[in-house]
Amino acid sequence: MTTPLVAVSLKAYLGAAQTRVWLGGVRALADAGRVPADVELAVLPSMPLLPAAVELLSGTHVAWGAQDVAPGSGGAQTGAVTAALLAELGCRFAAVGHAERRSLFRETDADVRAKVARLKADALTPIVCVGEVERIGARAAAVAASDQLAAALAGTEAGEVVVAYEPVWAIGAPQPAGGDHVAAVAHAVRERMQDLGWRGRVLYGGAAGPGTLGALGASVDGLFLGRFAHDLGALAEVLDEARTAAPRAVGAGA
Numbered sequence: 001m002t003t004p005l006v007a008v009s010l011k012a013y014l015g016a017a018q019t020r021v022w023l024g025g026v027r028a029l030a031d032a033g034r035v036p037a038d039v040e041l042a043v044l045p046s047m048p049l050l051p052a053a054v055e056l057l058s059g060t061h062v063a064w065g066a067q068d069v070a071p072g073s074g075g076a077q078t079g080a081v082t083a084a085l086l087a088e089l090g091c092r093f094a095a096v097g098h099a100e101r102r103s104l105f106r107e108t109d110a111d112v113r114a115k116v117a118r119l120k121a122d123a124l125t126p127i128v129c130v131g132e133v134e135r136i137g138a139r140a141a142a143v144a145a146s147d148q149l150a151a152a153l154a155g156t157e158a159g160e161v162v163v164a165y166e167p168v169w170a171i172g173a174p175q176p177a178g179g180d181h182v183a184a185v186a187h188a189v190r191e192r193m194q195d196l197g198w199r200g201r202v203l204y205g206g207a208a209g210p211g212t213l214g215a216l217g218a219s220v221d222g223l224f225l226g227r228f229a230h231d232l233g234a235l236a237e238v239l240d241e242a243r244t245a246a247p248r249a250v251g252a253g254a
């Protein structure tokens with residue numbers, strides 16, 4: 001049985017003090033038993049707040065990770081944060097290829113591929129973000145997302161990966177993509193992942209929140225949350241839903 005995964009990226013929404021308050025709230029949820037043992041929660045704060053995650057979440061079963069990683073192994077790369085450093089800080093995950101990195105920072109498939117390789121070399125699990133930019137039909141979206149995934153995984157020995165299917169048009173939108181659309185694309189992405197010899201979970205992201213997993217059912221293994229996880233009550237609701245909505249009997253997850 002695959003363990004559902006709920007990942008949260010704080011992007012650049014919260015300042016340092018706000019992030020500490022939010023992480024403290026996540027700690028309180030964990031201490032109160034509101035992070036179910038059979039659901040994995042991973043939080044991705046801004047890089048400078050990773051030590052706060054170490055401080056506030058150690059001893060819980062909440063994982064933490066980064067929103068990005070350097071494509072190189074270190075040395076003369078001003079401003080870069082390496083996978084090795086993330087590993088030292090206890091990160092289990094790092095997102096790569098997020099739509100905002102691809103559009104705002106001109107990140108290419110080659111960059112994403114290099115980052116996946118670095119993460120695997122340092123035993124972190126990449127959360128590879130894929131998704132079509134414009135509203136198109138499910139068949140075309142499935143091809144676009146699967147091809148992005150194949151480009152990201154090429155050249156790295158197969159292992160565990162998390163694929164976050166995020167239609168770019170749904171990120172920051174009021175509502176998530178429709179269930180049939182997500183199910184079709186998630187199915188295609190999962191097939192491509194498995195065809196390439198990788199194992200892992202497929203998440204949906206893009207205006208996801210309470211109720212989204214109920215609408216998506218078993219087509220995904222969890223959610224990649226943004227804005228709607230700032231409200232810790234909403235996050236707790238999603239975690240509750242993940243216990244019943246997402247587990248799949250097949251598909252090699254964690």
Ligand SMILES: O=C[C@H](O)COP(=O)(O)O
Nearest residue numbers: 009171172206207226227
């Ligand atoms: O990383 C998370 C996604 O981009 C979703 O963001 P959002 O839920 O704020 O639309």
